[in-house]
Amino acid sequence: MTELLNTTTSLAVAAIKFKWQKDEKTYDYFIPEALTVNVGDKVVVETARGETTVEVMAIKPTSEMAQKKILRIVEPEADKGEVA
Template identity: 65%
Template sequence: MTDLFTPARAVAAIKFKWQKEVDAKTYDYFVPHGLELAPGDKVIVETKRGETEVEVVAIKTESAMAEKTILRRADPAPAPAPAEPEAPANDWNF
């Protein structure tokens, strides 16, 4: 049963580095609240052999297979676009 006041947790389908492109199997991990991810992002997850870097291949709204949560982003978060410099006020001081 879900709580109506608790927001749903997003799920990231990830692919391990050792998987070949023809291997379509992905593994689902919960996305921590507040972490914005998109396909292609690199994240760190816990495995039987310790922490490892993986690639996000899809974001889902739910999964029956997700059990663990992504630990953190592996690549730096995208930097916000630099602000445009303010145009100087008309300075008629010659």
């Protein structure tokens, strides 16, 4: 019976950095269960000014600061020299 009370899964957290930041400050966003995110990935997050692309700087098991989830991973563009 006690196992049923503890069935919530905590989401991992990505520490992200905005492009315009000059310091080492990062912001925490939850990683949705359906996404696999790695350090160095570019992801899209929601901000007060809309969606923006950011870089993942670290992965953390938890955070007291995270409030929003990562929306999606930015897929790398195909090499422009490639012929399809």
